Amino acid sequence: MVRHKVVLHFPHEQVDKPIVSKLVRDYNLDFNILKASITPREEGLLVLEITGEDDDYQRGMDYIKSRGVSVQPLSQDIRRNDERCTHCGACLAVCPTDALRADRSTMEVLFDDEECVACELCVKVCPPRAMEIHY
Amino acid sequence: MGKTIAEINERIKRGEAVVVTAEEVIGIVEEKGAERAAQEVDVVTTGTFGPMCSSGAFINLGHAQPRMKIHRAWLNEVPVFCGIAAVDIYIGATEMAEHDPLNEVFPGEFRYGGGHLIEDLVAGKTVHLRATSYGTDCYPNRAWERDLTLADVKEAWLFNPRNAYQNYNVAVNLSDRVIYTYMGVLRPNLGNANYCSAGQLSPLLNDPLFRTIGIGTRIFLGGGIGYVAWHGTQHNTEVPRGPSGAPTRPAGTISVIGDLKGMSPRYLTGYSILGYGASLAVGIGIPIPVLDEEVVRAAAVRDEELVAAVVDYSHDYPQGTGKLLGEVTYAELKSGSINLDGKVVPTAPLSSYSRAREIAEKLKDWIAQGRFLLSEPVELLPCSAREEEVG
Numbered sequence: 001m002v003r004h005k006v007v008l009h010f011p012h013e014q015v016d017k018p019i020v021s022k023l024v025r026d027y028n029l030d031f032n033i034l035k036a037s038i039t040p041r042e043e044g045l046l047v048l049e050i051t052g053e054d055d056d057y058q059r060g061m062d063y064i065k066s067r068g069v070s071v072q073p074l075s076q077d078i079r080r081n082d083e084r085c086t087h088c089g090a091c092l093a094v095c096p097t098d099a100l101r102a103d104r105s106t107m108e109v110l111f112d113d114e115e116c117v118a119c120e121l122c123v124k125v126c127p128p129r130a131m132e133i134h135y
Numbered sequence: 136m137g138k139t140i141a142e143i144n145e146r147i148k149r150g151e152a153v154v155v156t157a158e159e160v161i162g163i164v165e166e167k168g169a170e171r172a173a174q175e176v177d178v179v180t181t182g183t184f185g186p187m188c189s190s191g192a193f194i195n196l197g198h199a200q201p202r203m204k205i206h207r208a209w210l211n212e213v214p215v216f217c218g219i220a221a222v223d224i225y226i227g228a229t230e231m232a233e234h235d236p237l238n239e240v241f242p243g244e245f246r247y248g249g250g251h252l253i254e255d256l257v258a259g260k261t262v263h264l265r266a267t268s269y270g271t272d273c274y275p276n277r278a279w280e281r282d283l284t285l286a287d288v289k290e291a292w293l294f295n296p297r298n299a300y301q302n303y304n305v306a307v308n309l310s311d312r313v314i315y316t317y318m319g320v321l322r323p324n325l326g327n328a329n330y331c332s333a334g335q336l337s338p339l340l341n342d343p344l345f346r347t348i349g350i351g352t353r354i355f356l357g358g359g360i361g362y363v364a365w366h367g368t369q370h371n372t373e374v375p376r377g378p379s380g381a382p383t384r385p386a387g388t389i390s391v392i393g394d395l396k397g398m399s400p401r402y403l404t405g406y407s408i409l410g411y412g413a414s415l416a417v418g419i420g421i422p423i424p425v426l427d428e429e430v431v432r433a434a435a436v437r438d439e440e441l442v443a444a445v446v447d448y449s450h451d452y453p454q455g456t457g458k459l460l461g462e463v464t465y466a467e468l469k470s471g472s473i474n475l476d477g478k479v480v481p482t483a484p485l486s487s488y489s490r491a492r493e494i495a496e497k498l499k500d501w502i503a504q505g506r507f508l509l510s511e512p513v514e515l516l517p518c519s520a521r522e523e524e525v526g
């Protein structure tokens with residue numbers, strides 16, 4: 001038995017296809033949805049915790065990739081360089097989760113990495129480049 | 136009875152001046168009325184921190200040996216303007232480093248430009264100079280390379296032709312694709328609305344008719360001391376106004392100058408605006424002397440009364456149609472969403488309100504400690520609405 005946390009990026013045209021349900025039916029995998037959202041470019045973003053036999057897992061992921069879905073392990077970590085963050089708020093326009101949100105009393109932008117799905121959308125949008133990818 | 140700037144300065148020197156921020160003055164006027172507030176408060180401090188593309192720095196590099204009349208020059212590969220005297224240059228905030236892919240791979244990242252270079256200099260970092268020339272009898276040198284820091288150059292002044300816009304558009308996207316603008320990323324079909332003003336803390340919204348801010352007004356600039364040099368480019372005062380006199384469209388601007396050597400990267404930060412270009416975020420704070428009731432009433436303006444116009448950046452802005460989609464208040468913008476024709480649209484700022492507040496607080500401390508005196512403007516800035524009132 002293996003257990004993996006992965007981030008799936010669905011291209012625009014695959015968002016409404018039943019790709020994930022096939023994992024259960026054809027590959028005997030179990031999954032928990034940790035996060036699901038549609039990004040500004042209308043791409044789907046799904047963070048799953050998948051459990052099953054190692055063999056089934058590999059075949060399931062091969063199938064998903066063959067449908068044009070990218071699979072990334074959720075090991076990569078988005079961190080904020082607090083020294084560089086100017087609390088401008090530009091990232092609020094793109095973050096698909098509540099990982100980046102404004103405290104309306106202080107108008108500071110708070111980063112909660114528990115909520116972050118590592119979609120990286122904020123990384124290039126942040127004007128002083130305070131959001132960093134760590135591997 | 137009114138007060139003069141000289142009287143306020145006497146009180147600052149004696150440590151007796153009452154200095155409050157543009158947020159704090161709202162409650163004071165509400166509680167005590169404008170008449171008493173005008174007697175009790177001496178100075179209202181304001182602040183703003185946001186990308187201001189029309190910024191840059193003049194630097195005199197000092198002479199090489201043998202001497203050189205610089206024809207072309209680069210600092211950290213960012214081309215600098217050399218069309219003035221032999222070793223005077225100007226760094227423009229939006230100039231991109233050579234070989235930057237710009238928007239070839241769209242949207243471009245614009246990682247290093249003039250704004251980043253200015254930030255590096257102010258942070259005391261070493262930058263690399265490369266200069267070329269054609270040689271003259273008095274300036275024979277044709278090539279010069281060296282590493283330098285801000286401390287090594289003779290003079291360095293921040294000199295920004297247009298800063299601190301008095302109000303600005305709210306940008307949205309009506310098209311069906313993502314667009315990348317100087318107002319940030321705009322998602323399709325009214326996916327978000329971006330705005331860029333500190334609203335009730337913003338310097339020029341607190342002195343909407345330029346009754347106190349003029350040429351020579353001493354200000355907080357980039358963490359150091361600066362001055363209003365002139366009105367800024369595109370300064371326009373013939374605009375619709377709200378009850379406090381504050382414009383409801385982009386209106387007045389200022390040109391500012393100050394010694395780069397006293398500034399800090401916390402308030403002069405290089406920005407990379409995805410798909411658009413490089414810029415410099417500039418922190419500015421202007422003290423408003425409470426000369427009379429009118430001044431304090433205008434400075435007590437609140438986000439609920441400040442209005443901005445919503446503009447479509449997929450078509451109307453680039454084509455210059457002048458069409459507006461509606462008006463919203465800064466209170467609505469800061470709540471996190473606005474309502475546009477029944478659709479709830481999430482908002483995102485580009486101007487840092489928390490840093491604007493920090494600047495207003497800092498300027499307040501400087502004045503309260505007697506470290507910063509107000510200056511008498513040499514001349515007020517042009518403003519048709521004020522001139523009509525007086526005339």
Ligand code: SF4
Pocket residue numbers: 080084085086087088089090091092100109125126127128129130131
């Ligand atoms: S865009 Fe970057 S600097 Fe601005 S609030 Fe977000 S993380 Fe901070």
Ligand code: SF4
Pocket residue numbers: 078094095096097099100115116117118119120121122123131
């Ligand atoms: S990577 Fe950035 S935009 Fe994506 S969820 Fe994390 S914080 Fe939000």
